[in-house]
Amino acid sequence: MTKVAVIGLGSKGLGMARSLLRAGFDVSGCDLSDAALAILAEAGGRAAPNAAAAARDAALVVSVVVNAAQTEQVLFGPDGVAAAMPPGAVFVSSATMDPEIARGLARRVEALGLHYLDAPMSGGAQRAAEGALTFLASGSEAAFAAARPALSAMAGTVYELGPEPGQGAAFKMINQLLAGVHIAAASEAIAFAARQGLDIRKVYEVITASAGNSWMFENRVPHVLDGDYTPRSAVEIFVKDLGIVQDMARGARFPVPMAAAALQMFLMTAGAGMGRDDDASVARLYAQVSGTTLPGAG
Secondary structure (H helix, E strand, O other): OOEEEEEOOOHHHHHHHHHHHHOOOEEEEEOOOHHHHHHHHHHOOEEOOOHHHHHOOOOEEEEOOOOHHHHHHHHHOOOOOOOOOOOOOEEEEOOOOOHHHHHHHHHHHHOOOOEEEEOOEEOOHHHHHHOOEEEEEEOOHHHHHHHHHHHHHHEEEEEEOOOOOOHHHHHHHHHHHHHHHHHHHHHHHHHHHHHOOOOHHHHHHHHOOOOOOOHHHHHHHHHHHOOOOOOOOEHHHHHHHHHHHHHHHHHHOOOOHHHHHHHHHHHHHHHHHHOOOEHHHHHHHHHHHHOOOOOOOO
16 A cells, blocks of 8 residues: 655645545645644544654655745755655645746755655645645656556646646646736625625626636635635735746746736735635725725624
């Protein structure tokens, strides 16, 4: 039975671990949350005291953390997995990060006789629980050959985007540019509709059947309609990701004015104290600055 270690048992990581267990993998896991470790153990996995212990003897280590800094810590920090993984094992990096940083981490990992698969993902907690994530992956054929069975257990779709780490990260940043712009636009539209005195539930019904619809409008506006900003994906995620887009664009001397405008909306929303709330909270920011009332406003 192939052993897979999952580092980071948040809403996505726990779902990924359970999908691997359902597919028959031997799963160990590590997280700062005792509650998450207990859920993993109850599902049939093994809770480890730290990342290195989870990675020991694992053919595959799947890192489900937030950003590049955390990924580097998982690899090379105290109790890091790089020193514990057996030769030829694969490190699967699922964090969204600058492609150049992904390339640098890959070089360091491969210098140790390990494989690095740059595999950021798209899809929320529900899709993770269903084993239906989308992976945007790049890496060597050896890395893919070892990782494909586990990726298939966690994903509905795996895009193999080339032999060089960093390509997956670059594809993910294009997705995040669009996602951030679409969330900001959806938030602006629904708040503007409320300001016009329209029935915003009817607006949602009309727009989702019309050409102005987007996946983000359809997915995020119900959070506004219900006044429920429990974080499925937090505002700070797009502060980070659209910031990476800005850095990449500046380096390439490429204009990204739409992404820049969206970033400012997420920054203002975070600055207004909603950084840890659902990213649909951008609509609340629009409501605050315009004196508009949205559902759930207290």
